[in-house]
Amino acid sequence: MIPESEFENVLAKKYMRTEIMPHAFCPGCGLGIIERIILMAFEELGWDEWEKTVFVSGIGCSGWVPLYFRRDAAHTLHGRALAFATALKASRPELNVIVVMGDGDSMGIGGNHLIHAARRNIGITAIIATNMLYSLTGGQMAPTTPEGARTQTTPYGSIEPNFDLMELLKAAGATYLARWTTYHFMQAKNSLKKAVKHKGFAAIEILFQCPTYAGRYILNKPDPRDMLQWFKENSVPLTVAKKKDPEELKGKILVGEFLHRTDRVEYTEKLKELEKRAKGG
Amino acid sequence: MYVEPGIHLMQGDEAIVEGSLIAGCRFFAGYPITPATEIAERMSRRMPQVGGVFMQMEDELASILAIIGASWAGKKAMTATSGPGYSLMQEGLGYAVLTETPIVITDVQRGGPSTGLVTLPSQGDVMQARWGSHGDYGIIALAPSSAQDMFDLVIRAFNLSEEYRNPVVILADEVIAHVREPVKVPPLEEIKIVERRKPSVPPEEYIPYLPDPGEWVAPMPAFGEGYNMLVESVMHDEFGHRIGTDHAAAERTIKRVYYKIEKNVEKIAMYETELMEDAEIAVVSYGSTARTSLRAVREARKLGIKAGILRLITLWPFYDKIIEDIASQVKAIVVPEMNMGKIVREVERAAKGNAEVMSLPKVGGVLHHPDEVLSVIKKAAR
Ligand SMILES: Cc1ncc(C[n+]2csc(CCOP(=O)(O)OP(=O)(O)O)c2C)c(N)n1
Numbered sequence: 001m002i003p004e005s006e007f008e009n010v011l012a013k014k015y016m017r018t019e020i021m022p023h024a025f026c027p028g029c030g031l032g033i034i035e036r037i038i039l040m041a042f043e044e045l046g047w048d049e050w051e052k053t054v055f056v057s058g059i060g061c062s063g064w065v066p067l068y069f070r071r072d073a074a075h076t077l078h079g080r081a082l083a084f085a086t087a088l089k090a091s092r093p094e095l096n097v098i099v100v101m102g103d104g105d106s107m108g109i110g111g112n113h114l115i116h117a118a119r120r121n122i123g124i125t126a127i128i129a130t131n132m133l134y135s136l137t138g139g140q141m142a143p144t145t146p147e148g149a150r151t152q153t154t155p156y157g158s159i160e161p162n163f164d165l166m167e168l169l170k171a172a173g174a175t176y177l178a179r180w181t182t183y184h185f186m187q188a189k190n191s192l193k194k195a196v197k198h199k200g201f202a203a204i205e206i207l208f209q210c211p212t213y214a215g216r217y218i219l220n221k222p223d224p225r226d227m228l229q230w231f232k233e234n235s236v237p238l239t240v241a242k243k244k245d246p247e248e249l250k251g252k253i254l255v256g257e258f259l260h261r262t263d264r265v266e267y268t269e270k271l272k273e274l275e276k277r278a279k280g281g
Numbered sequence: 282m283y284v285e286p287g288i289h290l291m292q293g294d295e296a297i298v299e300g301s302l303i304a305g306c307r308f309f310a311g312y313p314i315t316p317a318t319e320i321a322e323r324m325s326r327r328m329p330q331v332g333g334v335f336m337q338m339e340d341e342l343a344s345i346l347a348i349i350g351a352s353w354a355g356k357k358a359m360t361a362t363s364g365p366g367y368s369l370m371q372e373g374l375g376y377a378v379l380t381e382t383p384i385v386i387t388d389v390q391r392g393g394p395s396t397g398l399v400t401l402p403s404q405g406d407v408m409q410a411r412w413g414s415h416g417d418y419g420i421i422a423l424a425p426s427s428a429q430d431m432f433d434l435v436i437r438a439f440n441l442s443e444e445y446r447n448p449v450v451i452l453a454d455e456v457i458a459h460v461r462e463p464v465k466v467p468p469l470e471e472i473k474i475v476e477r478r479k480p481s482v483p484p485e486e487y488i489p490y491l492p493d494p495g496e497w498v499a500p501m502p503a504f505g506e507g508y509n510m511l512v513e514s515v516m517h518d519e520f521g522h523r524i525g526t527d528h529a530a531a532e533r534t535i536k537r538v539y540y541k542i543e544k545n546v547e548k549i550a551m552y553e554t555e556l557m558e559d560a561e562i563a564v565v566s567y568g569s570t571a572r573t574s575l576r577a578v579r580e581a582r583k584l585g586i587k588a589g590i591l592r593l594i595t596l597w598p599f600y601d602k603i604i605e606d607i608a609s610q611v612k613a614i615v616v617p618e619m620n621m622g623k624i625v626r627e628v629e630r631a632a633k634g635n636a637e638v639m640s641l642p643k644v645g646g647v648l649h650h651p652d653e654v655l656s657v658i659k660k661a662a663r
């Protein structure tokens with residue numbers, strides 16, 4: 001076991017491209033915690049799983065997350081990570097394909113690829129980093145911005161309702177779904193381990209603190225610690241939420257494992273069957 | 282597994298599918314669009330038979346990213362589309378350029394702009410093929426004129442894409458995709474296939490975007506082979522690390538993706554000439570237009586006019602030298618095109634005023650009649 005005090009150091013040396021560090025992230029940004037969640041999961045999954053793992057990401061602050069890992073990584077285009085990843089997985093089913101996307105990247109510009117990856121139930125692990133806005137471009141509205149929130153493009157408050165990623169992907173056909181915040185990093189790590197092992201499309205949404213924009217514009221909490229505290233106080237585990245009435249849950253973040261289905265065959269398994277049929281076998 | 286060697290009666294879109302499989306294509310992603318749909322349909326049948334993957338994607342934005350992803354999975358990959366879909370692919374094409382990803386894109390041109398002339402041919406995308414994505418880069422585009430060309434050129438396209446680690450565009454059109462003609466399939470061992478150059482050094486020594494001495498591109502590993510690639514869409518240096526304000530590194534990368542194509546034009550350019558030895562009038566043509574042009578040139582000869590034809594097979598990089606040579610020989614160059622006059626601009630530029638250049642545009646979704654070309658040849662001869 002790595003002693004807690006050495007964790008960062010050891011993980012960084014073992015897994016990261018230390019030559020290009022420090023990060024480009026702002027101080028206190030939650031994306032560092034997301035990196036740690038990923039590395040902790042692989043520390044437990046083992047080196048063999050890590051060696052089978054490749055990363056794909058989109059454009060946004062979140063898209064930088066896997067570029068610091070010493071693994072194959074494709075930093076694709078805004079919204080298109082899943083299209084690249086779909087072909088990668090279809091061509092090389094033995095690889096663990098992990099896709100890291102922002103909330104705007106995945107649900108805004110890339111929304112079509114997201115629902116179709118879920119519909120195909122292709123064995124990809126999608127990590128969706130939600131900060132409730134577009135941060136790389138300076139804090140504009142995203143499909144996850146809460147109605148009424150002020151951003152750089154909603155100066156009078158957003159008049160658009162936000163997406164619920166879990167509901168969206170459940171309907172689209174995903175087979176493993178979980179949502180956590182950076183406050184719940186242990187739970188997120190456990191869900192990620194399950195997602196990597198899951199045969200089918202798995203998505204984990206992680207709400208993270210963007211003190212620079214979401215903190216200042218949406219929550220009025222420019223201190224990252226206050227944002228984490230806010231995550232802690234405003235999240236409700238699914239098990240608890242089931243006992244509450246909808247009024248009480250307004251504005252709360254539901255966290256937990258939302259779905260774990262094993263009744264749908266994964267896409268690349270079907271591809272293998274199709275190839276046999278085509279070859280007349 | 283492959284079509285037997287010999288002569289087959291084949292449609293253009295059938296020839297391109299069979300040629301691509303022989304070239305080693307093992308991944309196809311596409312989205313239905315007239316007049317390219319038959320390529321996807323045939324691929325859906327043929328690809329799994331040879332152990333490859335066919336995927337119908339949700340749109341063309343996905344199709345092009347999918348073939349880039351497949352290429353990094355170690356597969357030769359292709360998509361086929363037409364105008365509206367080709368427009369959607371432009372951002373992805375730029376991603377392939379900057380990450381030096383070998384892919385083949387077939388654009389079966391139809392009349393535009395917009396949804397346009399769905400079922401009718403056009404050569405309206407020839408400039409888009411050169412300049413369609415933002416920024417500066419080199420691109421290879423080939424223009425088939427027959428079903429035989431569809432077979433031969435798709436193999437050539439895959440070879441070039443691997444050699445230069447660059448997207449290659451096949452600019453077909455509705456006529457060529459649907460024409461049914463005899464196609465000669467040579468024995469497999471006579472067909473030259475270029476395989477991807479893999480790194481020969483261990484991962485610690487591998488620099489992903491630094492060509493070996495004397496080469497234009499670096500060898501390319503696949504994902505999962507231990508080379509820890511960074512397939513970076515942000516402007517990057519030789520290591521794949523994104524460049525902040527290192528202007529010199531950015532300049533190196535941009536110039537390399539530009540010059541690796543432009544400076545190799547002599548090696549890449551393909552063309553054919555007929556009746557050019559003593560010609561005084563040259564018709565410069567490409568794609569299906571070259572068919573009617575050839576007929577017009579032969580008619581002109583019957584009338585005693587010394588006409589000849591240059592058929593451009595490689596449109597991009599544009600081979601200035603062949604135009605320069607012809608311009609110094611003939612008195613006029615006629616350029617019939619199924620657009621408002623596009624390649625004619627390149628011809629004019631390369632001719633440097635040494636011959637009169639006459640544009641013969643045609644839009645509306647119909648081939649030139651040979652008589653239309655002939656009448657311009659006659660005018661030029663006067
Ligand atoms: C086609 C295209 N449109 C717009 C942009 C500009 N852009 C870059 S990142 C981004 C939004 C990022 O937001 P999100 O996906 O939520 O990621 P975050 O930065 O918040 O992590 C936008 C609009 C782009 N790169 N490409």
Ligand code: SF4
Nearest residue numbers: 025026029061135210
């Ligand atoms: S802008 Fe926000 S999301 Fe981006 S690095 Fe800074 S804190 Fe993180």
Ligand SMILES: [Mg+2]
Nearest residue numbers: 102103131133
């Ligand atoms: Mg965001």
